[in-house]
Amino acid sequence: MVEKEEYLKPPVAALYAGHTALQLAQGFIEEGLQVIIFGPRDRLRLYSRFPAIRTRLVEYWGEETLDEIASEGGVIILSGGVVEYLTPRLVLNTRAPVFGLRGLVAWESDWRLKMKLLEEAGLPVPRYFTSIDEVEGLVIAKLPGAKGGRGYIVTRSRRELEEWVNKHLTSGALESGEQVFFQEYVVGTTMYAHYFQSPIMDRLELTGFDVRYETNADAVRRLSPRNVEELRESFVVTGNFPVYPRERLLEDFIEMGERFVEATKRLIPPGIIGPFCLETVVTEDLRPVVFEFSGRIVAGTNVYLGGSPYLALYWGRPLTVGRRVAIEIRMASEQGRMGEVVT
Numbered sequence: 001m002v003e004k005e006e007y008l009k010p011p012v013a014a015l016y017a018g019h020t021a022l023q024l025a026q027g028f029i030e031e032g033l034q035v036i037i038f039g040p041r042d043r044l045r046l047y048s049r050f051p052a053i054r055t056r057l058v059e060y061w062g063e064e065t066l067d068e069i070a071s072e073g074g075v076i077i078l079s080g081g082v083v084e085y086l087t088p089r090l091v092l093n094t095r096a097p098v099f100g101l102r103g104l105v106a107w108e109s110d111w112r113l114k115m116k117l118l119e120e121a122g123l124p125v126p127r128y129f130t131s132i133d134e135v136e137g138l139v140i141a142k143l144p145g146a147k148g149g150r151g152y153i154v155t156r157s158r159r160e161l162e163e164w165v166n167k168h169l170t171s172g173a174l175e176s177g178e179q180v181f182f183q184e185y186v187v188g189t190t191m192y193a194h195y196f197q198s199p200i201m202d203r204l205e206l207t208g209f210d211v212r213y214e215t216n217a218d219a220v221r222r223l224s225p226r227n228v229e230e231l232r233e234s235f236v237v238t239g240n241f242p243v244y245p246r247e248r249l250l251e252d253f254i255e256m257g258e259r260f261v262e263a264t265k266r267l268i269p270p271g272i273i274g275p276f277c278l279e280t281v282v283t284e285d286l287r288p289v290v291f292e293f294s295g296r297i298v299a300g301t302n303v304y305l306g307g308s309p310y311l312a313l314y315w316g317r318p319l320t321v322g323r324r325v326a327i328e329i330r331m332a333s334e335q336g337r338m339g340e341v342v343t
């Protein structure tokens, strides 16, 4: 926990150059806070192109850059880019304060812990198997870490799974001893539910939903069956669509978010802070099944760059999740409660 005295000046938002940096930068600027965007040089250029995004751009060299940012009052905003580019190890160990529950990063990068948390929350999850011998029915096999959906396979055949594992061991995509994860493939429509847990207001807000546009899972719809035979499923995200679930599903989604928040409080105190996402498949009996979660802002929130209609139900006007994060930090700073939103 960070001491109150360290936050006598308004905090500076430190954003990784990528993922959701545009909406976060815009949100902080609108809340009157300063912004640093850091990343490799070739990633920074994008952020100098937009006149309304008035930020300092800082080239990232490693841990020292984070120390410098921290010494200037910077707070690193947890995002997909931060976890993937800085690596989970550095996120867990940096001296810089992090907006969000950084301890959750360790749970997210381990399948067993991930499923343990979802089960602790009592959420409906797909069956999963840790070895090929246990596999039953239609499964999706996932490579470990942030391999981003590339090279996944969906099959009923144990023989195909063995071939798939061997292929990835040979190509080096999988190192021996690394965990492969076999999960029941749930048939339904994917919906990614986005939430914001506010320690300052002590409430959970539903911020919206997206669906991912994934190659080549989505691309095969454009080809005739005779041309897809040789294609393997892969789920590399190229963009996102907004989706509005049927209204009767909203209560379920909200209760699921609440259960997730409570489980993080029990297992990883002080519990989740700020944005998170439950990745679900909604089955034909209208049941959302959670196959994954992200304990930080997800890129799917970019679908409401103009402001989320769901956040308008709490705030009376549409807000982006970036703006919502900035509001939380501004309120925490004004009330001398920064220690409740950073870890």
Ligand code: AMP
Binding pocket: 126, 140, 142, 148, 149, 183, 184, 185, 186, 187, 190, 212, 214, 235, 279, 281, 291, 292
């Ligand atoms: P993930 O890397 O876990 O986010 O999965 C990538 C994509 O695979 C998701 O966006 C879904 O389209 C699909 N997917 C993952 N797990 C499942 C599952 N258990 N059932 C059905 N589809 C899934």
